[in-house]
Amino acid sequence: MPIEFTIDHEKRFVHARVLGVIALKDIEDFTDAVAGQDALTYRKLFDGTQGDGTYTDEDVMTLAARAAAYASIAKRGPLALVPKPGSGAELAKRYVNVGKFAGEARIFDTVDEAMKWLETQPEGKPLPEDKR
Numbered sequence: 001m002p003i004e005f006t007i008d009h010e011k012r013f014v015h016a017r018v019l020g021v022i023a024l025k026d027i028e029d030f031t032d033a034v035a036g037q038d039a040l041t042y043r044k045l046f047d048g049t050q051g052d053g054t055y056t057d058e059d060v061m062t063l064a065a066r067a068a069a070y071a072s073i074a075k076r077g078p079l080a081l082v083p084k085p086g087s088g089a090e091l092a093k094r095y096v097n098v099g100k101f102a103g104e105a106r107i108f109d110t111v112d113e114a115m116k117w118l119e120t121q122p123e124g125k126p127l128p129e130d131k132r
Helices: 024-036 057-070 087-098 111-119
Strands: 003-008 013-018 020-022 043-047 051-053 079-082 105-107
Touching: 003 024, 013 051, 024 057, 043 111, 051 087, 057 087, 079 087, 079 111, 087 105
Parallel strands: 013 043, 020 051, 043 079, 079 105
Antiparallel strands: 003 013
């Protein structure tokens, strides 16, 4: 998979890096893995600086809808996106805006800036059973 990632349950942190060209299915598989390992509430760093995307505007809307749906499962932890400069930054902005992140997602120019922000953020908490 062109998205290499680790989920550190002890640190409650997800680190993902894009290596190569990714498509909608790759991001869906990644987000499913995060949800499947109960890591939605963890802090997440998504480093896209070394990759490219082959997704359309419609794909971005599909991913944002999926992100919004995850918000009904758990209060998502902070997400720091570091897109490849250019069109990647525009896609990231659209994803954050449509994905209903309510301030818990930010876009950064560098991984260092993203990590500094993540270190100051509290992680999300699971929703009570009656809110699911």
